[in-house]
Amino acid sequence: MIIDTDTGSDDAVALLLALAAPGEVRAVTTVAGNVPLATGTRNALVTLQMAGRADIPVHAGCERPLVRPLSTAQHVHGPDGMGGHELPDPARGPELDHAVNVLLSLPRRHPGELTLVTLGPLTNLAAALLRDRALLSHFRHVYCMAGAADLRGNISPTAEFNVWADPEAARVVLQAATPETVTWIGWDVSRQDAVMTPADQRLLEELGTPLAEFAHRINRTVADWAHDVTGLDGYDLPDPLAMAVALCPDLVLERETVHADVALGDETRGQLLIDRRRTAPPPNVTLVRRVDERRFKHMLFAACAREARR
Numbered sequence: 001m002i003i004d005t006d007t008g009s010d011d012a013v014a015l016l017l018a019l020a021a022p023g024e025v026r027a028v029t030t031v032a033g034n035v036p037l038a039t040g041t042r043n044a045l046v047t048l049q050m051a052g053r054a055d056i057p058v059h060a061g062c063e064r065p066l067v068r069p070l071s072t073a074q075h076v077h078g079p080d081g082m083g084g085h086e087l088p089d090p091a092r093g094p095e096l097d098h099a100v101n102v103l104l105s106l107p108r109r110h111p112g113e114l115t116l117v118t119l120g121p122l123t124n125l126a127a128a129l130l131r132d133r134a135l136l137s138h139f140r141h142v143y144c145m146a147g148a149a150d151l152r153g154n155i156s157p158t159a160e161f162n163v164w165a166d167p168e169a170a171r172v173v174l175q176a177a178t179p180e181t182v183t184w185i186g187w188d189v190s191r192q193d194a195v196m197t198p199a200d201q202r203l204l205e206e207l208g209t210p211l212a213e214f215a216h217r218i219n220r221t222v223a224d225w226a227h228d229v230t231g232l233d234g235y236d237l238p239d240p241l242a243m244a245v246a247l248c249p250d251l252v253l254e255r256e257t258v259h260a261d262v263a264l265g266d267e268t269r270g271q272l273l274i275d276r277r278r279t280a281p282p283p284n285v286t287l288v289r290r291v292d293e294r295r296f297k298h299m300l301f302a303a304c305a306r307e308a309r310r
């Protein structure tokens, strides 16, 4: 697996899920999004270190969207992206190779073997696709935490952050995608099937392991944001949900294949344009619509209950 991430608090929990799974994480690539690139890269390095996996290479990628200036989500994840939770300094820096080079070269060396999971704006993947339009076909599959198919947004009335942050990149990805190569798991699904209720938050805290404490603490500012903005008691975990689906596709209870594009205009920036007309162009993406919440949470708690590898 390759994980492309703008590491903020829920990205970090998604990394923990991937590290708990049997497959191998070959590389983590970072992108600007929740936080500026250097902060997200640091957060990825620290998270791997906390989990005892400082051997996994981290490659920094694009520091701004394809066309637009960077707008972060620090109002959601905190200025450091990790809820202000005090973390150690990483003992190493990122590798020298740029993330986009890694996204281009690794799957070519292992055609059909690697799964790509994107947890941030799609800038790195789009930049790679601009150089190799056939790139998606070299992956086993590409899973993206992206979009809000029900048009209930988190960064605007109708848009989800990762797509809104770099809508041109999201369009590049959708224009190269097919339902067989790309699956999107949207914010709507996490609001429905991946909400950490107050009871879940207590359970996580009570696990008492360093990783559970880490996962609990770094999400504190997200919990406040979720309460203020969505009015719900409980925060959702979009990136861990996308990761869980990538690790275990049979968690998906409902999916549909559709033709989707992304709005680029000011008022509708980042909104998904799903064409369900009979005259629509052929489907270009698989959208997940429902996930098994009980199994997802089981995976989540199991990953956080582990002792970090020494």
Ligand code: BDR
Binding pocket: 008, 009, 010, 011, 034, 073, 076, 119, 120, 145, 154, 160, 161, 162, 187, 238, 239
């Ligand atoms: C997405 O945006 C970020 O804030 C989260 O990390 C997640 O990737 C949710 O819209």
Ligand code: CA
Binding pocket: 005, 006, 007, 008, 010, 011, 034, 119, 120, 239
């Ligand atoms: Ca993210």
